[in-house]
Structures are given as C-alpha cells and as structure tokens.
Amino acid sequence: MKPQLTLGVSLKMYFGYQQTLEWSRQIAEIVGHHPATQQGQVELFVFPSLPAIAPTLEAFRGTVMKVGAQNMFWEDAGAYTGEVSGAMLHEMGCGYVEIGHAERRRYFAETDKQIADKTTAALRNQLIPVICIGEAERCSAAQAIEQAVEQAHQALGPAEKQGLSGDAILAYEPQWAIGAKEPASADFIGEVCQGLAQRLVGGASGERRVIYGGSAGPGLLSQLGSRTGGLFLGRFSHQPAAYKAILDEALIFLNNQADRS
Template structure:
C-alpha cells in the first residue's frame, strides 16, 4: 500500500489543558498539510481517555484518527474502571492501542488479555493498534520469531479486519536511538509476511516505534509502513517534519506502483 502511517501516543505526559492546546496546534497544521488531507499520510493520535473527546472535537473535518491508549477486553457490565470498545467507538474513536510494553510490564497484562482486547476492538469496529516487540536485545531473526508469535497470539480468534502493528522493541522504548535499520527491516518483513498470509488482515500496516524520529522513514524506505512517535511529537513543528518525510515516502510508493 502506498499510504504511510504516522501515529502519536501522548501517554500521560500532558494534563488536560496542555493536551487541548496541543490538539489545536497540530490540527491547524494538518488542515493545510496536503498529504494528510489527501489521505496519502494517515495520522492517528492516542491521548488519555479524558482527552479523547476534545481531540475528536479539535480534529473535526480532518482525516486524523483518534484512539484510546487501552481498551477493555470485557463487554459492558460490572467491570469498574474499564472503558469498553463499544463506548470508544460510540464517541467517535476509531483505534484502540493494545498490548503496549508498559501495560505488560507495569500491570502484568498477559498474551491472553491482549487477545481478548483485540477481539473486543475488532468486534466494535475499532482498528487494533497492536504493540509488539521483544524485551531484550537479540539477533534480528530471533526478534522476528518473538514478534510473529506475539502477533499470532493477539489475533487468535479475532474477527476479520485491518490491524496496525507497531513493532516496538522494548529495549528501544525511551532510548536515545532506535533499533538499527537492518534489525527493524528483518522483523518488519516477517510481520508483514504473517499479515499477508492471513486473508482476514487485508490492508493491515506495520509501523515502527521506539525512539522513532526524523530520518527513520527515509532510512527504512519500504521496510515499514510508518512510524509511531512518542515524546518527539510533543513539539508540533517536529511532528510536521515527520509528516513531510512520510509524504515523500508515500509519493515514492505511488510512483512505483
């Protein structure tokens, strides 16, 4: 696919007022960004649950997608503190981030919980943003084996639908530099092959996160379908730099096709 995806997770770095200002600042820029408005570049944002509604309001009239940083794997009912996939979809969110390394490490989330959340998201019409990656630095082929196993586990029993796979080697999250280009290529190619082999995942994407920033998309070329940004994107101007890079890659892919 020629479309290039750029995602941003705000985690809980911003309070409500700061997040609202950031949404407005980014929205003003993407409204005049040809690649985003045309759909050549897909931009999504995952703020905190409380920030989802103001984000949706700020990006009204743009193709920017808004999602939750997590989602319940349970249906509506007696599950205090949870947010269901159905409610996220009801308010206008279209993405659910699932299986992030911090959820696994800090809150003990299991592969079974990741799979139940993926099923719930797809059943509700949300696009799962599946965060996948090895915990320790290892050889690329070994990392690819781990990543594909995580992907297959997450999709076990899930309804058909597109997924966005964010390959984030845990050891690279928050690091000064991303994983090496050759390492990313090997794992991303394996993940894409697994998706391509599954007819239920037509249109799915593989993006890279973990110290992602400018220059990475250019260096990786067709190895990935985009990037998943963290703190680098707190500066809207810096985010636009990556959107411009994504636009160039999308144009190259369009010419090649």
C-alpha cells in the same frame, strides 16, 4: 485511495489536559494544510489520555487524524470499575485502540490472554486494534521476528477463530528501544518489519500493516523508506515542528512511491 503509510502517536501520560488540547490544536492546523494528507494516502491516529478523548476528537474534526484510546477492557459493559469499553469508544467516534503496550505488560501485568481478549473486543466493536509486539531484550533480527510473530498470533488468534474480521495494525516496538535515546538501527528495523510483513500480512480477513515504534522521530522514515508501513511515535512527536518534519518525510516517501509505480 488506500493509505500507503501510517503515522500514529501515543501521548501516553506525558501531557496535562490543557496541554493535550493545545497540542491537538497545533497538530490539527498542520495536518489540515499539509500536502501529505491531501489524498488519503496517509493514515494518521493519536491516542490521548482517556479524559481528553472527546475534546481531541473535536479538535481534529474535519481533518484526516483519527483518535483512539491507549487501552480498553475486554467486556462491553458491566461491573468493571475503572475500565473503559470498546463499545463506548466506538460510540464516541474513536476508530482505533492500542492494545498490549510493553508498559501495560510491565506495570499492569497484562498477559497474552488479556491482550487477545482485548483484541477480540476491539474488532467486535469495529475498532482497529494497534497491537504492540516486540522482544524485551536485544537479539538478532530473526529471533525478534519469531517472538513478534508469536505475540501477534497470540493476540489475533481467538478473534480469527471467532471469524471476526477487520483491519489491524501491528506495532513492532522492541521494548529496549522504547524510551531510549535512539531507535533501533534502520537496518534492524527494516529487516524485522519486512520479515513481519511477510509472515503476518496477507491471508487475513482484513488489512494488516506493520509499523515501527520505539524512540522514532524525525529522520527515521527517510532512512527506512518502504521497509516499514509507518511509525508509532512517542516523545519525539511532542514538538509540533517535529511532527511537521515527519509529515514532510511522509510526503517525500509518497512521491517516491508514486514515481516507482
């Protein structure tokens, strides 16, 4: 069955190695038994720090949780000290890779061109790119949609020109809502995510899904309902109980969808 909801987590650089493994063990236990995960209707992924990818893959083996990286390089091999290729991530068993997070733009000066090259490399290596888009400053929903659509086209354009097909996730993350106390308001998120879905989903050679990130946590999915394709979680997934609470909301969401159809 096609997933109807996506819940992703980036652990950024918050956890140590053992802490990542402990979190993964606890979350694997929850995911393995939770009714929301039983029928293939939720797509789950997590991005740990690079050195923890292999044991995290192991921890989630046999569950629906997919593992990926928070970043990758745009070439597949060569003299690129310190970088990690999509080819290696794919070889290890990763299914997803995050591209162009606002923190990469801010601290590492990543450009639209680099983000497009990385998106192309992800698709070339059968990885689903989770492309981060979103405005830097607060603005109207219409302005946010315009900016995010432009960023998405910049990121995916070259891959599309090359005829590279594959699924992609567009993580709408207004930069002002990342690392904040609260997410953007549900009405704002709903309007932008729905606008983006209208403009960006459909017509592409693969599946496209728009999800929301930026201080997302328990309670948000219930407020948003089907106005978003899912959530991209940061800090508020660190507590296993919070993650379980979000899966509980996912189950209610799926049951509501089933009642409607």
